Amino acid sequence: MDLGLTGRTALVLGTGGGIGRGIAEAFAAEGAHVACADRRMEAAQATADAVGGTSTRAFAVELGDRAAEQDLICQVEQALGPVDVLVNNTGGPPSTAATAVPIDTWRDYFESMVASVINLADLVLPGMRERGWGRLVTSSSSGVVVPIPMLGISNTLRSALLGWSKTVALEVGPDGVTSNVVIPGRIASRAALDRDVLRAEQQHRSVDEIQQDYLVRIPARRYGTPREYGDAVAFLASDRAAYVNGAILRVDGGMIESV
Template sequence: MDLQIEGRVALVCGAGSGLGRAMAVALAQEGCRVAVTGRNMEKLLATVALIETQGGEAQAFQLDLAAPQTFDAVLNAIRLHWGDVDILVNNSGGPPPAQAQGTESAVWQQQFSVMVASLIQLADKVLPTMRQRGWGRIITSTSSGVIAPIANLALSNALRMSLLGWSKTLAAEVAADGITVNVLVPGRIATDRVSQLDAIKATRENSSAEEVANKSRQAIPAGRYGEAREYGATAAFLAGQPASYITGSVIRVDGGLIGSV
């Protein structure tokens, strides 16, 4: 299928590894010019190198979601290099494990600033030119915890949930301008982040990471962890022209893990 996004400019947050890298690679495979952003330049350059070996076009731009005052400079640099952003992929790192009770308010505020407020602010900065051109995509990567809260991940469960409300509201506001706004929900995708969470759970349960992973796989109807490329392909489809009538939606990439409708 031709997604009809060749030449589009995509900005992918957190693209140095994991799901962010997978989404950046998938968009580049469809012919997008990908601004690979994040804090670790070494990892970003590795993503750029991977894309270029596949014949794609990418450039690394250092962008820290904890420093929104730098967003204008990054967007200006992208604009000078390729033009205005057509596709924004919101993707922030996961917060530390925490219980719903007893977590200090300063931690909640700091994580909200990085995981929610900064992503909204970044979207606000690219939306005006999207609206002027009558075309745009905003895709926000979250967690399965927004549908079925995950034990000991209270920060992620609660804060990412607010992105669903924002995304749904924004989708209605900009649909007539040719802009779609959707949320992606990963299940157990084989990334370093999931490996870390498995290891933390293993320590908590006096088990091994492999035992935790085996139990997780048994709970997934597909019988396995997902591959990052499968998640990236879903993001690329949502960015494509054939998906232009999908907006305000929450798309699960979970192998059937989430039991609710």
């Protein structure tokens, strides 16, 4: 199936991690120009090198810094052309409760996880609407459906982006632009596997035992791969998904228990 992404410019945030790299790989495989962005240039460059191709570039950006976000868009446009697809894949906050968290901590993560996404979208949407084609895809967390204990900041702020994404979909749909959300289950990224190791250490159990706890809850009986997640994102950004707008797609192997 031709997804119609050949020659499109896709800006993917958070490509220093496994999920971000999987998304970048999926777009590159479809012939898109891929801008790999991360707060660490070396991480973004490692993904760009792994993805390969003459139209893949690495960029550094500190999300939450409005000037840096503006500069990122300018650099991408100069190197690869106007942004046709924006994939909002931002890093998560540390483990915390939802109460007794310093308000400055809330502000800092709101800036990097929510305001940055809104700002970047505002920078690229005028061009998308003028051209009559564009895609916003926001990678979220299963915590927005079933709140995850001790991820109070993540559950709260990522939920805010669900309302934003749906509202944007209503506004930009008439102009040929879509806005959708993707929710991962257990994806075998380096970060997820590191969390398994940490949980095993905290509970004085083996990593295999920790992972078995998850596997019995996943009908597919395995973790997903970053590339499988990336393929779902690429589909939502494609011509084939032009009538999918304002949606939430779960890529979880059936893990999330709610309807």
